[in-house]
Amino acid sequence: MKSKRTPYTKLGNTINATSVSFSVGRTKHEVQVPAGTRCCLLDGPNQRWVVDDLSFIDPKSAVFTDATNYGIPIDPLNLTNIRPSTF
Secondary structure (H helix, E strand, C coil): CCCCCCCCCEEECCCCCCCEEECCCEEEEEEEECCCCEHHHECCCCEEECCCCCCCCCCCCCCHHHHHCCCEECCCCHEEEEECCCC
C-alpha cells in the first residue's frame, strides 16, 4: 500500500544554498540544499517548511528515501517567493 503525500499550503524557494542536517531514528544525514530549491509548508497541526524538489539528491540513495518519507526541514528565514499552493 502506497502512502498519501501530506498536503501543503504554501510554496517558496530558498534564498541561499544551505547545509541541513536531519535525522531519522539514529541515522543522521547532512545535505547541501542549493539556492532556488522549491520548498513547501506542510499542512496540519505541526506546520513546517520542507524541501519539495529533491532533484539534487541521488534517487537511489537512503538520503532520498528518508527525505521523501520524512522531509528535509528548512529555516523559513531562508525562503523567498512565498506563494499559495495550487495543490
